Each structure stands twice: as structure tokens, then as C-alpha cells.
């Protein structure tokens with residue numbers, strides 16, 4: 001199995017401009033208070049989405065959401081959770097999602113954003129070329145699926161693309177791709193299944209993943225990108241700036257994902273955590289909020305060491321799959 005390390009430095013500001021992200025975070029907290037919390041007594045407890053373990057300890061709370069860490073598979077997840085219909089309504093009616101949509105269509109639809117999507121598609125195409133799947137059928141399931149599908153079409157990555165309804169599509173009148181409401185509406189298995197930045201936002205990502213993996217042809221491939229329970233979340237816990245509860249309902253561990261893929265008959269060809277921001281985010285947050293770290297070793301490393309040491313530490317996190325952003329390429333036998 002391959003592990004990729006990305007060497008060029010990525011600035012936090014480049015990926016998530018702070019003023020936009022802060023505003024998004026503020027709006028989503030307001031939306032949660034107005035739209036989700038009133039139905040809270042209907043929320044359901046869940047087992048670990050990584051391994052179905054029910055014997056799990058509360059790790060911490062954030063903004064009224066309880067986060068559990070599974071000892072069995074090291075997945076972090078929220079419980080109880082609203083049902084998917086309530087969450088979809090929340091995203092459709094909330095101001096945060098509209099803000100994000102406008103942002104993507106205006107400021108962030110710039111070359112920079114396109115570059116990030118294009119580099120993911122280039123990664124997918126290294127495998128589809130290798131296994132003769134380029135130009136085949138494809139399903140994209142992602143909160144920004146329509147934009148990904150448009151670029152895939154342009155690059156002739158696939159001939160027949162269907163997008164599972166992402167929230168953004170509701171706001172777009174000029175949607176040029178085929179869409180279905182649910183992954184279960186896909187009748188014929190696909191050569192390529194792309195699940196990008198999706199699993200962490202779902203109420204039942206385990207079932208969603210098994211459903212999606214069942215819609216892949218033998219010899220076809222699945223590509224997954226998602227937030228994972230890596231260094232940033234492990235060190236900062238409830239203080240992590242990226243741990244916005246409704247966007248991070250489940251942080252699968254790499255091991256949990258590997259197990260689910262193997263159970264579904266897939267060979268994992270690559271599993272990497274190419275996240276490049278963990279150390280920068282942790283150092284920034286610790287300094288700004290004056291947090292005390294539990295480990296004096298970590299404190300010494302993160303606060304007193306120079307940039308050279310810190311960037312090598314980030315590479316170490318990537319190399320040993322401990323960063324907080326994960327990507328997987330797997331092929332169905």
C-alpha cells in the first residue's frame with residue numbers, strides 16, 4: 001500500500017481564508033441554535049460508525065454536541081445526532097450554507113479553488129489511467145459534487161457522470177450534470193466512485209459508505225477524501241478551530257476506513273494523510289488562546305522549536321498517516 005507525502009508547504013490562509021472561515025463558523029452556530037436545537041429531544045444515540053462498538057466513553061463536548069472516542073478503532077464521533085432529513089433541511093434553509101455557496105461562486109471560484117479540485121482530479125486520473133478506467137462511468141458524491149463533475153467532464157476523466165445530490169445543487173439553476181437524490185437511486189454500478197469531503201458531515205456515514213461501495217463495478221475504484229482523527233483534533237480536541245460539530249460529525253480513523261473497504265471486497269492501494277496544516281493550526285491556536293498542552297514534550301516541540309523543525313514534524317505526521325486530512329484509493333477485486 002502506498003503512502004503519499006506532499007512536500008510543498010500550503011498556507012492555512014490559502015485554503016481557508018480566515019475571515020471567511022470565521023464568518024462561516026459564526027453563521028453555522030446561529031443556524032444550529034435556530035434550526036437544529038429545537039428538535040433535540042428527537043436526536044438518536046449511535047454506536048461507533050467505524051466499528052459499531054457501543055461501549056464508548058465521552059471524550060468532550062463542544063457547542064452542545066457530545067464527542068465520543070472509540071477505543072476499538074480510534075474514531076471520534078458525535079452522539080446523539082439529528083436524523084438526515086433534519087440535517088438536510090438545516091443545510092438547505094440555513095444561512096451558513098448559502099454563505100458558502102455564494103463564496104464558492106464568487107471569491108473562491110478563483111484559480112486557487114479550482115487548483116485544489118484539479119489536483120484531486122489529477123490524483124484520481126493517475127489511477128484511472130493505470131487501470132484503464134479513464135473515460136468510464138463515474139459517480140461523484142460530495143458537498144461540492146457539481147463543481148467536481150464539471151471539471152472531470154472538462155478533463156475527459158469520465159464519460160458518464162452522475163452526482164448524488166449535494167447541498168450546493170439546490171442553489172444552482174445552471175446545474176449541467178445528471179443528479180440523483182440518493183446513492184440508492186443509482187441503478188448500474190460505476191467504474192469510479194468519488195466520495196469527497198462527505199463522510200465527516202453525515203449522520204450515518206457507515207451505511208452511506210457500504211451503499212456507495214456496493215455501486216462499484218468489479219475492477220472499478222473508489223476514491224475518498226475526508227477529515228480524519230489526526231494530530232490537530234487529537235491535540236486540540238474541543239478547541240480545534242476546524243471541529244465545527246455539524247461539519248465534523250464523524251472523524252473516521254484510517255484503520256476503521258481500511259477495515260470497511262476490505263469487508264466490502266476492496267484492496268486499498270493508497271492511504272495517505274496529505275494534510276499540511278496540522279502543526280500550523282495547533283501552534284496558532286495554542287498561542288492565540290493561551291492553551292496549556294497536556295504534554296510538556298509537545299509544548300516544547302510546538303512552541304519552542306523553529307520553523308525547520310516544525311515543517312519536518314508535519315512531514316513526519318504525513319508519512320505515518322497522523323495528519324487530519326485523509327485520502328484513500330481502493331480497487332474492487
Ligand SMILES: [Zn+2]
Pocket residue numbers: 048049050051052053070071072073074075256
Ligand atoms: Zn470504533
